[in-house]
Amino acid sequence: xxxxxxxxxxxxxxxxxxxxxxxxxxxxxxxxxxxxxxxxxxxxxxxxxxxxxxxxxxxxxxxxxxxxxxxxxxxxxxxxxxxxxxxxxxxxxxxxxxxxxxxxxxxxxxxxxxxxxxxxxxxxxxxxxxxxxxxxxxxxxxxxxxxxxxxxxxxxxxxxxxxxxxxxxxxxxxxxxxxxxxxxxxxxxxxxxxxxxxxxxxxxxxxxxxxxxxxxxxxxxxxxxxxxxxxxxxxxxxxxxxxxx
Amino acid sequence: xxxxxxxxxxxxxxxxxxxxxxxxxxxxxxxxxxxxxxxxxxxxxxxxxxxxxxxxxxxxxxxxxxxxxxxxxxxxxxxxxxxxxxxxxxxxxxxxxxxxxxxxxxxxxxxxxxxxxxxxxxxxxxxxxxxxxxxxxxxxxxxxxxxxxxxxxxxxxxxxxxxxxxxxxxxxxxxxxxxxxxxxxxxxxxxxxxxxxxxxxxxxxxxxxxxxxxxxxxxxxxxxxxxxxxxxxxxxxxxxxxxxxxxxxxxxxx
Numbered sequence: 001x002x003x004x005x006x007x008x009x010x011x012x013x014x015x016x017x018x019x020x021x022x023x024x025x026x027x028x029x030x031x032x033x034x035x036x037x038x039x040x041x042x043x044x045x046x047x048x049x050x051x052x053x054x055x056x057x058x059x060x061x062x063x064x065x066x067x068x069x070x071x072x073x074x075x076x077x078x079x080x081x082x083x084x085x086x087x088x089x090x091x092x093x094x095x096x097x098x099x100x101x102x103x104x105x106x107x108x109x110x111x112x113x114x115x116x117x118x119x120x121x122x123x124x125x126x127x128x129x130x131x132x133x134x135x136x137x138x139x140x141x142x143x144x145x146x147x148x149x150x151x152x153x154x155x156x157x158x159x160x161x162x163x164x165x166x167x168x169x170x171x172x173x174x175x176x177x178x179x180x181x182x183x184x185x186x187x188x189x190x191x192x193x194x195x196x197x198x199x200x201x202x203x204x205x206x207x208x209x210x211x212x213x214x215x216x217x218x219x220x221x222x223x224x225x226x227x228x229x230x231x232x233x234x235x236x237x238x239x240x241x242x243x244x245x
Numbered sequence: 246x247x248x249x250x251x252x253x254x255x256x257x258x259x260x261x262x263x264x265x266x267x268x269x270x271x272x273x274x275x276x277x278x279x280x281x282x283x284x285x286x287x288x289x290x291x292x293x294x295x296x297x298x299x300x301x302x303x304x305x306x307x308x309x310x311x312x313x314x315x316x317x318x319x320x321x322x323x324x325x326x327x328x329x330x331x332x333x334x335x336x337x338x339x340x341x342x343x344x345x346x347x348x349x350x351x352x353x354x355x356x357x358x359x360x361x362x363x364x365x366x367x368x369x370x371x372x373x374x375x376x377x378x379x380x381x382x383x384x385x386x387x388x389x390x391x392x393x394x395x396x397x398x399x400x401x402x403x404x405x406x407x408x409x410x411x412x413x414x415x416x417x418x419x420x421x422x423x424x425x426x427x428x429x430x431x432x433x434x435x436x437x438x439x440x441x442x443x444x445x446x447x448x449x450x451x452x453x454x455x456x457x458x459x460x461x462x463x464x465x466x467x468x469x470x471x472x473x474x475x476x477x478x479x480x481x482x483x484x485x486x487x488x489x490x491x492x493x494x495x496x497x498x499x
Contacts, residue, residue, distance in 0.1 A: 026349060115333040122293050122406075123347055124322035 010205050017133050017201075020126035027134060034138035038100050042145060045099060046092055050083075050149040053091065054156030057082045062166035072167040076157070076175020081184075083153035089188045090236050092149045093195040097228040101203035104135060105224035108207030109217040117208070128208065135200040142196035143189050150188070187243050194235050202228045246271045247292065247404060247436050252301030254284075254291055261287045263460040264301070272434045274427050274450045276441055279457035280482060288457065289408060289440045293327060294318065305404065323351060326397030326435075328407040328426075332389040334381040334396070340367070341377045344395045351400065366395040370425060387418035391425070398429060405430065405437040411446060419443065423450050444489055447471065456482070472496045 021027065061078040108131055111117050120127040154176060161167045206224030210216055247269040254262040261284045269275040277285050290296045292303060294310065303310045305321050313321065334343045345363040348354055354362070367377060370391040376384055384392070390410060397405055407426060411419030423443075427450045430437040439446065447454060451468035456479050464479045471483060472493055484490045 023350060110336075114331055114336075115329045116335055118295060119327065119329060119333040119335075121295060122322070122325060122327040123350065124319050125350055 009209060010201070013128060013132075013205055013208065014201060016126070016128045017136070018129070020129055022125065022130050022133070030130070030134035031137050034134045035141060037103070038135065038138050039141045039145060042096055042100055043148070045095065046145050046149050047152050049095055050088065050092065050152035051156035051159075053087050054079060054083055054153030054158075055160030057087065057153070058157030058160045058172075059164060059166065062161060062164075071175075072171040073175035073178060075161060075167050076172035077178050078175070079157035079172075080154055080176045080180075083157070084150050084184050084188055087153055088146050088149040089191045089195065090232065092146060093192075093199065093232050094229050096145075096199060097203075097225055097232060100199055101225050101228045102221040104200070104203035105207040105210075105221040106217050108204055109210045109220045110214075112208065112210055113213055113217060131208070132201065132204045135204060136197065139196035139200045140193075142199070143192045146188065146192045187239075190243060191236060191239050194239060195232050198228060198231050198235060202231055246306055247438065248302075248304040249292070250302040250304070252288075252291060252298045252303065254287055254296060254298050261460050262291065262298075265457070265460075265462045266301075267455045267462060267465060269436050269438050270453055271436045272431060273452035274430050274437045274439060275453040275455070276439050276447060276451045277455050277457060278441060278447060278482070279463075281442075283457040284460045285440045285457055286408065289406060289438065292438065293325065293406060294322065323400065324403040326400065326402035326405045328390065328393045328397050328405070328410050330409040330412055332381070332386075332393040334389055334392055336381055339378050339380050340372070340384065340392050343381070343392055344399055347396065347400050362399060363395075366399045367392070369398075369429075370395045371421075386413050387415075387422065390414065390418075390422050394422075394425060394429065398433065401433065403435055405435050407437070407439040407441075409441055409443075410439060411441070411443055416445070419445065420449070426450065444483060444486075447483065448492070458482075 022030070058075055058079045061075045062072075065072070065074060108117075111131070117127045117131075120130060158169070158172055161172050162169060203221075203224040206220045206227065207217075210220040212219075249265060249267045249269075251264045251266050252262055253260070253264055265284075265288065277288060279285050287296060291298050298311070305324070308317065308321065310318065310321060334340075335346065338346065341360070341363050344367055345359045348359040348362060352359070364374075364377075368374075372388060372391050372395065376388055381389055381392070394407075394410075397407075405426070410426060411422045414422060423446050426437060426439065429435070439450075441447065448468055451471070454464075454466055454468060454471055455462060456464040456476075458478050464474060464476045466474065471479065474480065484493050
């Protein structure tokens with residue numbers, strides 16, 4: 001029952017986010033601020049994680065290829081497929097559920113605790129539109145991060161293979177180019193857009209409707225992260241079944 | 246003037262407000278007092294429209310808030326100013342941006358006009374100019390309250406609400422804030438409603454006092470009348486300290 005009420009409240013929140021819009025010039029500056037914090041502020045961690053995850057995928061694939069009949073180009077192929085289909089869109093989103101999600105929950109939760117949200121309401125501002133809408137719009141740029149994550153993952157694989165001398169650059173590049181299906185990129189971006197919406201709204205929900213004091217802001221951040229991750233994983237399964245199944 | 250008629254508010258089985266009626270006068274500082282848990286905060290949040298009341302009516306200068314359409318309610322909202330207990334200043338904005346925020350949101354004034362108005366109200370609350378570009382966490386609690394008052398009056402409200410405006414302040418700062426609110430109330434001729442625990446405020450600026458107990462209105466009167474009342478609930482709350490008992494004795498003798 002508690003979860004059903006939470007789902008209902010979340011859906012009402014989404015509807016309210018698009019009502020009573022904030023003035024255009026103010027909203028524009030809020031969106032730019034969110035792009036700076038949520039998108040550009042996440043680039044460093046995404047570059048770092050993607051590079052090393054790509055490297056680990058390539059090394060593990062190479063170490064499991066014991067049969068001499070299997071071409072070494074499979075390492076590049078497996079790295080590309082793993083990174084594009086799963087690691088870049090899904091793994092990065094789970095990492096960002098921790099980084100971006102907890103930032104969103106704690107910043108909105110702190111505003112709730114310190115009555116800043118009440119202050120917005122008393123002034124006649126729609127706090128849901130003012131606080132959450134710019135985050136949704138900013139995260140429309142999320143595919144930009146995922147594209148860079150894909151590039152860095154494959155580059156990480158390429159570097160790891162060369163450093164450990166597990167295959168040749170030519171074989172790896174040949175693997176990357178083998179049976180390339182452009183629709184897989186489309187699939188990854190569709191997932192990315194859904195994950196972006198989840199990343200913007202679920203942590204906001206947990207921050208906006210939190211009750212209590214400073215300690216509860218921490219609890220709300222943790223709960224927000226857990227639920228964002230769960231929903232991303234379920235959405236990933238459903239989307240994969242619908243699009244590729 | 247704000248007139249409240251028989252309002253009730255419950256949260257599930259918890260009946261917080263039980264048929265309260267009161268009238269808050271224009272140009273006067275109206276105080277809501279009572280023990281913790283008496284329903285003061287919920288009462289104020291109902292007046293502000295942050296909680297929907299279960300029954301009763303709230304009239305803002307004769308307009309019944311409950312029957313107004315969305316535009317009418319918004320017009321009332323725009324005529325409200327609120328000073329929150331913790332000031333509730335926006336952390337991401339400096340003092341000047343906090344005060345000019347309502348102007349940016351709801352007026353078409355140019356940036357220079359907005360800045361002029363923000364400077365004007367900040368000077369009115371006696372804030373020094375060097376604090377204008379500081380962030381809320383860089384100024385003292387008393388200064389934060391002044392900024393909150395400036396933000397509340399920047400749109401020339403008809404109604405000013407203050408939730409424990411001098412809590413957490415030293416006695417001198419508390420008195421300065423009380424006097425400032427009273428001066429602004431008279432100068433702008435607005436209806437001010439203050440939620441307070443502070444007995445100094447009651448004595449100093451209580452033009453009209455509403456005493457709540459267990460969700461009921463137990464007593465109402467002025468700061469002069471509160472000295473003379475023999476209502477047991479009021480006297481045991483207001484004159485709980487020896488100091489105030491003596492103050493009352495001296496007042497009644499004189």
